[in-house]
Amino acid sequence: MLSPVQHRIRRLDIWGIAFVVVVGSLLHFVWEWSGRSAAVAAIGAVNESVWEHLKLAFWPIVGWGIIELAVLRRLPPNFCLAKAAAACVAPLAIVVIFYGYTTVLGRSLLALDIVVFVAAVVAGQLLSRALMSAPCRGRTVNTVACLAIVLLALAFVVFTFAPPRLPLFRDPISGGYGPSPRPSPQQSSA
Secondary structure, rough: OHHHHHHHHHHHHHHHHHHHHHHHHHHHOHOOOOOOHHHOOOOOOOOHHHHHHHHHHHHHHHHHHHHHHHOOOOOOOOOHHHHHHHHHHHHHHHHHHHHHHHHHHHOHHHHHHHHHHHHHHHHHHHHHHHHHHHHOOHHHHHHHHHHHHHHHHHHHHHHHHHHOOOOHOOOOOOOOOOOOOOOHHHHHHO
């Protein structure tokens, strides 16, 4: 039988999955909608690279964690660990599954990309719930977990504007790195 706190966390996790999927999907377009704002580029996808798509899971998971902070009257002892695990596992799952299936098929498929995104979000949220219900891992572990979230957030911001020249960061459409260039008037009318 679930305690009232565990029942509330379970309900929040279901809402969290929906929140992360919807907000993450919107983050795919928000940079263009913002007029290519540099501030928005830090959280929204600025090209079609795998790296930029990882932000679509990471930032909504962090945002949902902040919402949970406000909603939960009493935080579970492993709250930071649970949120850090979700924020790390979802992007990692996207990378592993995406490169796995594209290696097998030889190409990416939009429908599979969407399924991979949703599956990664669900995996992250389920891990988060399991860790919040687990025995306390200690203050040090939770502090390190919070630091991991901050470092990963910094990496997403820095590598948006100064990406390493690695396949993970390469836009397969333009072949470039970082914010994609605006299409020229000739390209956009074609």
